[in-house]
Amino acid sequence: MKKYNLAVLGATGLVGSTIVKILEERKFPVENIYFLASKKSAGSIVNFQNKDYVVEELNEKSFDKDIDIALFAAGGAISEKYGKLAASKGITVIDNSSLFRMDTDVPLVVPEVNADSIKENNGIIANPNCTTIQAVVALKPLDDKFKIKRIVYSTYQAVSGSGLGGLKDLEEGNVECYAHQIQFNALPHVDSFLENGYTKEEMKMIDETRKILKNEDIKITATCVRVPVKYAHSLSINVEFEKPFDIEDVYKVLENAPGVIVRDNGEENLYPMAIDIEGKDSVYVGRIRKDFSLENGINLWVVADNIRKGAALNAVQIAEKLIDLK
Amino acid sequence: MKKYNLAVLGATGLVGSTIVKILEERKFPVENIYFLASKKSAGSIVNFQNKDYVVEELNEKSFDKDIDIALFAAGGAISEKYGKLAASKGITVIDNSSLFRMDTDVPLVVPEVNADSIKENNGIIANPNCTTIQAVVALKPLDDKFKIKRIVYSTYQAVSGSGLGGLKDLEEGNVECYAHQIQFNALPHVDSFLENGYTKEEMKMIDETRKILKNEDIKITATCVRVPVKYAHSLSINVEFEKPFDIEDVYKVLENAPGVIVRDNGEENLYPMAIDIEGKDSVYVGRIRKDFSLENGINLWVVADNIRKGAALNAVQIAEKLIDLK
Structure with missing residues (x-):
């Protein structure tokens, strides 16, 4: 089974930490995982699959890493600053903010409802409002x-x-x-x-x-x-x-x-x-x-x-559908 | 100014005690006031205009007193047992329960809306749902x-x-x-x-x-x-x-x-x-x-x-309109 390199932005917040928990619960096929955050949260420790990770500070170079999917749950400002940049590097962004949701070239996805829209993505998929x-x-x-x-x-x-x-x-x-x-x-x-x-x-x-x-x-x-x-x-x-x-x-x-x-x-x-x-x-x-x-x-x-179906779970379900299509 | 004899049923409950407070606040023209309740609450003390009253136990003879208006706030069972009896003795009943509300010969009154319906009463006026x-x-x-x-x-x-x-x-x-x-x-x-x-x-x-x-x-x-x-x-x-x-x-x-x-x-x-x-x-x-x-x-x-506009105040406002019409 193919494994993927993930990044989670905002992993210390309520939605982000639930994303981490759900990735574990659902045994998402993770090869490498990176935890990224703004200066304020950088240096925190996130435990994933019994291993401690240090949250790295976000910067323009963060997305030069070999990342397949980036789950953004760090607020609209971070999505605005790094969303398109990450997508431009070939990463598929699953964004939890409201920023891109109504963009005509961004699919807004609830897997039970319109999973088919995922394949129309241009690097960004939006997670809808809870x-x-x-x-x-x-x-x-x-x-x-x-x-x-x-x-x-x-x-x-x-x-x-x-x-x-x-x-x-x-x-x-x-x-x-x-x-x-x-x-x-x-x-x-x-x-x-x-x-x-x-x-x-x-x-x-x-x-x-x-x-x-x-x-x-x-x-x-x-x-x-x-x-x-x-x-x-x-x-x-x-x-x-x-x-x-x-x-x-x-x-x-x-x-x-x-x-x-x-x-x-x-x-x-x-x-x-x-x-x-x-x-x-x-x-x-x-x-x-x-x-x-x-x-x-x-x-x-x-x-x-x-927090689960309204945010974190739906984002992980999108990621699951995405790798089914890859 | 003419004064009236009132009875309050259920004066120790949340709505009843608020009725008592509102009668005081709005200086309702009270000559005599009686506090009536089922056995459980009989004997309690209710203070009205700085005077203590003993709550009397309700029975068939309670409504032989000289009462003009009885405010019922003691639940549907008490309204069922005593509502029509009180009305039959010439007392105007303002009932807080849902019992009589949809009866075609009982006005259902919110004074700001349909005070005119009060005059169609046959001894019972219903206070609507909150x-x-x-x-x-x-x-x-x-x-x-x-x-x-x-x-x-x-x-x-x-x-x-x-x-x-x-x-x-x-x-x-x-x-x-x-x-x-x-x-x-x-x-x-x-x-x-x-x-x-x-x-x-x-x-x-x-x-x-x-x-x-x-x-x-x-x-x-x-x-x-x-x-x-x-x-x-x-x-x-x-x-x-x-x-x-x-x-x-x-x-x-x-x-x-x-x-x-x-x-x-x-x-x-x-x-x-x-x-x-x-x-x-x-x-x-x-x-x-x-x-x-x-x-x-x-x-x-x-x-x-x-509790106020949704129940006690509306009942007292009905009583006020009623005495305007008398």
């Missing part, structure tokens, strides 16, 4: 079968989406990472505000969902909210289909969908919940029911671990 | 102006909606009041599940919104979620209007709406938040923006104190 990833894993099989016309998203997002600072604000009742207290609060504010009144996070959900589902005609709106949950984002999704359907068929489609686990039995108080899904790889769907306010509509409750 | 109250205060003036066609509700509900037990589960990390841990979690489960896959809470929002807005044609769907917030419910509301509108007019309508305060400036991180609105009387509206996925749609974020 909330979008879990949404499209659930929505893609439904779109294939019933054709989605419109989506209304309301999110319940965990603080780990903001990294260790978010967790600290929640656990200690601080107001450092967020504009306001998150403990015992609900903040309708994820990422910064745009002139149209939406937040960047809301526009990411709208734009990225369309790009990944390859359907610019889907009407989408979103309200993104941070809640006092540590891990796993929950989404309330209202979907209008073009085609009529039986609710039993919606169940069947979801039960057979790749990456989806249906957990739905009100009588037994069974539905996806953040605390259960922390650390899990699948996207969990429940509260599946017809929306009686529409001719062809449903409501869904969709929960996934925002 | 989430519905705050929703309709914001939606009524918009319905008047732009005619609402469809509503999609997603809620972020505080644990105080479940009384002291909910607060205890959140603060201590217990699993007693709820089916699952609420700390660091989001539960898509408020009240019990029905056969159609919705919860009772979701159906209350759907049915009560239509009744209060006096429009059975409005299409409504809802997903109700409990979050780790102590006081104040937040709602993500997506609204489709029949008429076209300028977003500036939506702002103007809301800014001039009775009981509404607009708090909306993304640049300054200004939006309604549960922790700010705890203890406040108004319904706070923010994140007001056009929904680009519809011809005539908007998104709103609506927050109010579920």
Whole structure:
């Protein structure tokens, strides 16, 4: 089996350290691995497969090494500074930032949904926004079968989406990472505000969902909210289909969908919940029911671990698909 | 000024004790006041206007007293046992439970919205569900102006909606009041599940919104979620209007709406938040923006104190309107 040379940028952060863990768990065929970071984190130790590695400081020459795939999880500024440079050296970059996602020549990939887009890459593949990833894993099989016309998203997002600072604000009742207290609060504010009144996070959900589902005609709106949950984002999704359907068929489609686990039995108080899904790889769907306010509509409750499927796992899955194609 | 004889049922509970506090704050013209409760709470002391009252045990004869208005906040079972009995003795019952809300001969009242319905009462007036109250205060003036066609509700509900037990589960990390841990979690489960896959809470929002807005044609769907917030419910509301509108007019309508305060400036991180609105009387509206996925749609974020405007305050406001009519 061929082995690959990897670089991980930002391996000491919440997403980066989870990438390292998942590469181990899934036995990714690694020949050599390099851990790179900005000055601040350089010199830290990262353990991978029972071996300690010193994190090297990033510079223009970092990408002269023999690297096949570089997993970028060090923030938008690092992606901007080094993303295209790495790609220009023949490295395939899997970028976790929002920087390249909407570029027409950059595939935006959720392997269960559009793995075929990977082969169109020109050196950079973008990992979508966390909330979008879990949404499209659930929505893609439904779109294939019933054709989605419109989506209304309301999110319940965990603080780990903001990294260790978010967790600290929640656990200690601080107001450092967020504009306001998150403990015992609900903040309708994820990422910064745009002139149209939406937040960047809301526009990411709208734009990225369309790009990944390859359907610019889907009407989408979103309200993104941070809640006092540590891990796993929950989404309330209202979907209008073009085609009529039986609710039993919606169940069947979801039960057979790749990456989806249906957990739905009100009588037994069974539905996806953040605390259960922390650390899990699948996207969990429940509260599946017809929306009686529409001719062809449903409501869904969709929960996934925002650090794993919403970021690190999805990036590693992209890398796995990439080497399948090589 | 005429003064009235009141009875408060359930005055030691979260809603009941807030009713007592609000009667004091708003200087309700009280001649005599009686505090009534089931055996469990009888004998407790309630302080009202610097005077201690002993809570009397409820029985069939409790309503032979000279009472003008009885505020019921002791749960559905007590309302069922004593509501109609009290009304039959000429007492006007303002009932906080869901028991009578959908009865065609019982007005369901939010004073800012449909105070006129009060005069149609036959001895019982129902106080609506907490989430519905705050929703309709914001939606009524918009319905008047732009005619609402469809509503999609997603809620972020505080644990105080479940009384002291909910607060205890959140603060201590217990699993007693709820089916699952609420700390660091989001539960898509408020009240019990029905056969159609919705919860009772979701159906209350759907049915009560239509009744209060006096429009059975409005299409409504809802997903109700409990979050780790102590006081104040937040709602993500997506609204489709029949008429076209300028977003500036939506702002103007809301800014001039009775009981509404607009708090909306993304640049300054200004939006309604549960922790700010705890203890406040108004319904706070923010994140007001056009929904680009519809011809005539908007998104709103609506927050109010579920114990005050969502329950106790609304009941006292009904009593105030009632005596205006007497």
